[in-house]
Amino acid sequence: MTTATRYSSDLASQRRRMLIILGRLAKEYPGKFEGLNFTTPFQLLIATILSAQCTDERVNSITPKLFATYRTPEDFASIPLEKLAQDIKPTGYYNAKARNIQACCRILIEKFGGTVPRTREELIQLPGVGRKTANVVLSQAFGEQTITVDTHVGRLANRLGFVTTPDPLQIETALMDITPQQRWNDIGNLFITHGRKVCTARKPHCDRCILADLCPSALVIPQGKPAGMSKRQIARARVDTRSSRTAATSQPDHQPRRIRSRK
Numbered sequence: 001m002t003t004a005t006r007y008s009s010d011l012a013s014q015r016r017r018m019l020i021i022l023g024r025l026a027k028e029y030p031g032k033f034e035g036l037n038f039t040t041p042f043q044l045l046i047a048t049i050l051s052a053q054c055t056d057e058r059v060n061s062i063t064p065k066l067f068a069t070y071r072t073p074e075d076f077a078s079i080p081l082e083k084l085a086q087d088i089k090p091t092g093y094y095n096a097k098a099r100n101i102q103a104c105c106r107i108l109i110e111k112f113g114g115t116v117p118r119t120r121e122e123l124i125q126l127p128g129v130g131r132k133t134a135n136v137v138l139s140q141a142f143g144e145q146t147i148t149v150d151t152h153v154g155r156l157a158n159r160l161g162f163v164t165t166p167d168p169l170q171i172e173t174a175l176m177d178i179t180p181q182q183r184w185n186d187i188g189n190l191f192i193t194h195g196r197k198v199c200t201a202r203k204p205h206c207d208r209c210i211l212a213d214l215c216p217s218a219l220v221i222p223q224g225k226p227a228g229m230s231k232r233q234i235a236r237a238r239v240d241t242r243s244s245r246t247a248a249t250s251q252p253d254h255q256p257r258r259i260r261s262r263k
Contacts, residue, residue: 011177011178014162014178015178015179017214018162018175018178018179019180019183020214021160021211021214022179022183022186022187022190024210024211025186025190025191025193025194025210025211026186026190028194028210029190029193029194029197033189033192033193034056034193035056035140035189035192036048036051036056036059036060036063036136036140037060037063037064038063038140038141039067040141041115041116041137041141041142042072042073042108042115042116043063043067044136044137044140044141045104045116045126045129045133045137045141046063046066046067046076046101047059047060047063048129048133048136048137049097049100049101049104049128049129049133050062050063050088050091050097050101051091052093052097052128052133053092053093054091054092054093058090058091059091061090062087062088062090062091065087066087066088069087070084072114073105073106073108073109073114074105074109074114076101076102076105077102077105077106077109079102081098081099081102084098084101084102085097085098088101097128099127100127100128101128103127103128104126104127104128104129107125107126107127108126111125116137116141118138118142120134120135120138120146123137123138131168131169131172132148132149132150132168135147135148135149135172135188136148136188139184139185139188145181145182145183145184145185146184146185146188147172147175147176147179147184147185147187147188148187148188148192149168149169149171149172149175149188150188150192151195151201152191152192152194152195152196152199153171153175153187153188153191153192153195154166154168154171155195155199155201156191156194156195156199157171157174157175157191158171158217159199159204159215159216159217160211160214160215160216160217161215161216161217162174162175162178163175175187194211198210199211206218206219
């Protein structure tokens, strides 16, 4: 049985480990981040509102037709609410999202001249826009360095032992402290990609994770019973591993997973 060792919690050590992690992930996932499709900041703002409780893939499946039909804040604000709700129905929570989109567009028109503001303080004044959505827009549309804490980033930050909280703002603040500012966008892009492909919520694939040796939550069990270990010893090792994962036990989807190796 192989388990990752504990890592020092001092700031310097955490910063060094973060840089190693980002380096490995950047090598593993080169190229453009696979997120929401957009061509203007306004399109990204609408797409991000639609992405609440919905996958980027699902949002991307409807936005080509949506943005061909509604091109400006005025277009979205003037359409009957029921029609807009039906057009975005595949993304879920469509009635609430339609109301937020129309209210958001009206404020864009009345307060910002129909353009998307470029500061977090102004963005979060818009209906349907919280800190996470604002960070997405600032990062992806305007190239600002921000850390977007979605479910994937929160899960990885806890499993990797950088934080011990489910609170997005606390996670964002902690990651900012241990990551160079010029790499903040990499946190969102790389952690999200790794969370989708390997470190999934229900069944993380620790046996093929490039961060397993750097992760205090990793647990890889070779195929069959390890030589020289009784069932009681295996069970005890699993319990010990569980107890060491204080960073993850605060969230249901952060429970340790036992993954069989493909060896």
